Amino acid sequence: WEGYYAADADFWTPHPERFPRGLYPVAEHAAARGVALGLWFSPDSSGEFANWRRDAETLLRLWRTYGVAVFKLDGVKLHTPAARAKYLSLLEMVTAQSGRCVMLQQDITAEQRMGYLAAREYGTLFVENRYTDFGNYYPHRTLRNLWMLARYVPAQRMLFELLNPARNTERYRADPLAPGRYTADYLFASVMAAQPLLWMELSGLGRQDAARLQQIIGVYRLHREAMWACDVRPVGQEPDGRSFTGFAFTSPCGQKGYLLLFRENVPESAFTFTRMPQKARLRLLCANGPVGQGYTPAGDLCLRFAAPRTYAFYQWQT
Structure with missing residues (x-):
């Protein structure tokens, strides 16, 4: 989760064989369908973020070259005040030089990281990691987290996940609160006050779940801007x-x-x-x-x- 450049100086360069044209085909495919492209990115925490400027330049290059305007920042280790200061410098540089066009999603699910009330001017918060694979995703727990936090943090600033309820049903057996007992649109609605994050491979959705999501997402998109302007x-x-x-x-x-x-x-x-x-x-x-x-x-x-x-x-x- 750190030391990327020490392992490979071109760590964040698209693989020349898997992506011979870089990320251009992916960016073009997304743009043709009106989809904004986002990427996962892990800043190098080694040496108290000694490579923070290099990381910032990488993010800005991906934005300028491919139009990537959303990055989920993960693997962050803020173990010292010096590390925290350099990490904040990274956020500031990317935000300023992109004219606030780049959205930085800060994963705060583990490690020592920024919290709900720190550096609130930078991006959004990826709140939790839960998986049906581990049997630890329950819709009511996610809803409770959002409900409790919304008292203190603008709900629109947080990302909350919904999963495919049809996966790993055997792990929950007869549990009355198992994800498989909820409709897919209920799961979307349970995180709709925040920024809903479809934490799944969409190709794995059943036909009925896909239809339910299509309906509620259509409604959500019509009202999203007005909802985001509201106090929640x-x-x-x-x-x-x-x-x-x-x-x-x-x-x-x-x-x-x-x-x-x-x-x-x-x-x-x-x-x-x-x-x-x-x-x-x-x-x-x-x-x-x-x-x-x-x-x-x-x-x-x-x-x-x-x-x-x-x-x-x-x-x-x-």
Whole structure:
């Protein structure tokens, strides 16, 4: 996870046999389909980031040559104040010389790294690594992490993952909270308040899961910019796999926004959400099952979900 240049002076140069034209074919293929290209990159932590300038120049070259504008920064080891200072210099150089056109995704899942409140002016935060291969990915745990952190960190600044729920189902057996018991669009909705990260090979999706994701992603893309301009706060109960929970989005004007609400694996079908927009006009944008809504005499929103593991995504306006 370090000492890359000592091992190979051309470590970050595309392999001449596997990529004889460099990354041009990949970049051209992405651009033709309207896809922005992103790469994984590990800055060299050796010598307290002695090669930080060389790493920064590598990132800028990849941006200028191939148009790569997003880099996930991983393998970072900030063991000393000197290492931290040089790493920050790397972030500053790339950000400044690209005119803030390059987005740096900082992986903070391990090691000693930047946290939620440090250097907040640089990029976004890759929050967690979980895999069905290890049996440690549970949708309610990811939802809980986002729900808890959204109180203190802008939800839009964090990346949260969703996995293919059909993989490795044998590792979960009869677990009622296993990923395979959720629809793919529910998994997307559970991280939609942040930046959703499809942590999977899309070619491995089943036809029904792909169709569900296509639908909700289409809705998300229509409203993404407006959602990102909103203040996001957690509402309902703390997610634990057996709760009613969600997020309220409020626009800067305070008179419109979105509601993203969930019925987890709980037997009750109805829940009253307090501290919500009072008797706002609601428009259902997307859901994975029938849901009904009404208001109590006190003006609180009451939802009735037809089944467990159901979500509802609304647009509201006063």
